[in-house]
Amino acid sequence: MVVPYLHTSSFDGLTNKELHALMEMTRFTVDCLRNAFKPEGFNIGINIGVVAGAGIEEHLHIHIVPRWGGDSNFMAVTTEIRVIPEHILETYDKLRPFFNEA
Numbered sequence: 349m350v351v352p353y354l355h356t357s358s359f360d361g362l363t364n365k366e367l368h369a370l371m372e373m374t375r376f377t378v379d380c381l382r383n384a385f386k387p388e389g390f391n392i393g394i395n396i397g398v399v400a401g402a403g404i405e406e407h408l409h410i411h412i413v414p415r416w417g418g419d420s421n422f423m424a425v426t427t428e429i430r431v432i433p434e435h436i437l438e439t440y441d442k443l444r445p446f447f448n449e450a
Contacts, residue, residue, distance in 0.1 A: 349409055349410065349411055349412065350370065350373050350374045350377055350409065350410040350412065351407065351408075351409040351410075352366060352369070352370050352408060352409075354366060355406055355407050356406070356407070356408050357396065357397070357402070357405055357406050357407070357408060358396050358408060359396075359408070361408070362408070370408075370410070374392065374410050374412065377412055378390055378392070378412060379446070380443055380446035380447055381412065381414050381443070382414075383446050384442040384443050384446055385414050385442070387414035387415055387416055388415060388416050388417055389414075389415040389416075390412060390413060390414055390415060391411070391412075391413040391415060392410060392411065392412050392413075393410070393411045393413075394408070394409070394410050394411070395411075396408070
């Protein structure tokens with residue numbers, strides 16, 4: 349998940365510079381996930397507004413979900429199904445070196 353520091357509910361609350369930084373961080377995060385887990389694709393999504401599924405309405409954020417052939421659909425990721433079947437600390441240890449390179 350990529351989250352800007354500024355608390356805003358939508359893109360129009362960001363300056364062009366902040367929006368650009370958000371997209372750059374999204375691209376960087378995708379690269380880190382690609383290097384660490386070798387997924388075949390990604391779902392990248394933003395929920396704006398409660399009716400669209402925004403759990404924290406006042407804080408815009410971008411979900412990035414790595415995908416592999418044969419895995420469950422994207423909606424299952426929002427439930428208790430684990431897309432990456434490992435402990436979160438193991439995932440952290442795999443990703444940390446790629447984020448530290450920045």
